[in-house]
Amino acid sequence: MTDESLAFPSEPSPLAAAFRRWAAFVVDLVYPPHCAGCGTASQRHRALCPSCWSSVRFIEKPYCAVLGIPFRRDEGEGMLSPAAIARPPVFDRLRAVALHEGVARHLVHRLKYRDRTDLAPMMAEWMIRASDGYVAACDAVVPVPLHARRMLSRRFNQSAELARPLARKAGKPLLAHALVRVKPTRRQVGLSARRRAANVRGAFRVRKGQLVAIRGKHILLVDDVYTTGATVSAAARALKRAGAAEVTVLTFAMALGGPI
Numbered sequence: 001m002t003d004e005s006l007a008f009p010s011e012p013s014p015l016a017a018a019f020r021r022w023a024a025f026v027v028d029l030v031y032p033p034h035c036a037g038c039g040t041a042s043q044r045h046r047a048l049c050p051s052c053w054s055s056v057r058f059i060e061k062p063y064c065a066v067l068g069i070p071f072r073r074d075e076g077e078g079m080l081s082p083a084a085i086a087r088p089p090v091f092d093r094l095r096a097v098a099l100h101e102g103v104a105r106h107l108v109h110r111l112k113y114r115d116r117t118d119l120a121p122m123m124a125e126w127m128i129r130a131s132d133g134y135v136a137a138c139d140a141v142v143p144v145p146l147h148a149r150r151m152l153s154r155r156f157n158q159s160a161e162l163a164r165p166l167a168r169k170a171g172k173p174l175l176a177h178a179l180v181r182v183k184p185t186r187r188q189v190g191l192s193a194r195r196r197a198a199n200v201r202g203a204f205r206v207r208k209g210q211l212v213a214i215r216g217k218h219i220l221l222v223d224d225v226y227t228t229g230a231t232v233s234a235a236a237r238a239l240k241r242a243g244a245a246e247v248t249v250l251t252f253a254m255a256l257g258g259p260i
Contacts (some may be wrong), residue, residue: 016179036110036119037103045120045163048103057099059254060128067229068094069256089229091236091247097123099132100225100253108224108253112158122156124166126220134248138220140175141167142211144235145204147181162252163222172220176212181237200234206242215243220250229254 016191033045036249037052062074064081066089098104107123110116127137135141143163151157160176167174170179183203204215219239223232236247 001153003059023076036122037106042118046119048228052103056103057101059096059098061134066093068096068254074100074210090233090240091249093134094226094229094232094249094251094254095131095134096226096254097126097136100227100252104253108158111161112224115156117156117161120161121165121169124164124169127162127166127250127252128170129249131248135166135170135172135220136170137218140173140178141170141181141220141222142175142239144221144223144231145177145179145181147183147203150181159223161250162224166222166250173213175210175213175219177207178213179204179206179238200230202234204235211242214239216245218242218246218248220248223249223251225253225255226251 033047034040035049035052036041036046037048038047044048059068059070062071062079063069064071064084064132066084067077067081069081070081071081100108103254107119111123112120133165141163143157145159146154146157163176164175166172181203182205183200221235221239223235226232232249232251236249239247
């Protein structure tokens with residue numbers, strides 16, 4: 001086993017489980033749990049209070065079978081959105097937990113810019129539930145990587161922070177370094193859809209030593225937010241060129257005005 005491919009055991013030992021329960025009890029005494037959204041007192045760590053939970057606009061069926069965009073009405077299984085018909089994506093399908101607004105946007109922002117990596121396990125659990133069974137169906141989990149320069153300034157990759165507990169909980173191999181960002185890119189925030197696509201074109205490649213792990217496999221590509229799809233499309237294209245049989249994109253949030 002290398003540091004680039006990690007497979008996680010599905011169940012901890014009884015001793016480890018007992019230690020975790022004891023440690024959690026001590027932490028609760030020293031640091032009482034608070035809502036991850038608004039900060040009010042709650043019953044457990046890394047959870048939302050009823051008010052914050054009810055405000056999250058979760059993406060649930062009916063939605064586009066390819067892009068996961070929610071529909072206002074149920075038109076039947078397998079229906080596609082106009083966007084998926086007009087421009088079929090390079091990846092096979094996309095699923096997301098919630099619309100990128102309110103509490104969901106706040107959680108992403110705290111993870112990404114406030115170093116709240118402790119929120120990642122909770123967010124990963126939600127992502128597994130929102131995956132429509134594709135986490136269970138995948139062969140391996142791959143996070144969208146940062147360029148080395150960005151990694152130095154940020155110190156961690158938020159996509160990898162989400163992918164790590166997700167892979168552990170699902171018992172799937174984590175190919176943490178299979179995909180690399182070979183081109184330094186501008187921040188996507190504020191760019192038009194066309195400029196976003198140009199910004200990340202050719203930005204990713206699969207390491208030669210990881211081609212066997214990718215070829216013929218169903219890869220789950222993990223990112224924090226889906227906006228125009230430029231970043232995950234460029235990453236999925238690199239995975240497909242390396243021989244991936246399927247690429248399912250799973251994000252925590254989706255930037256969208258509302259159901260169509």
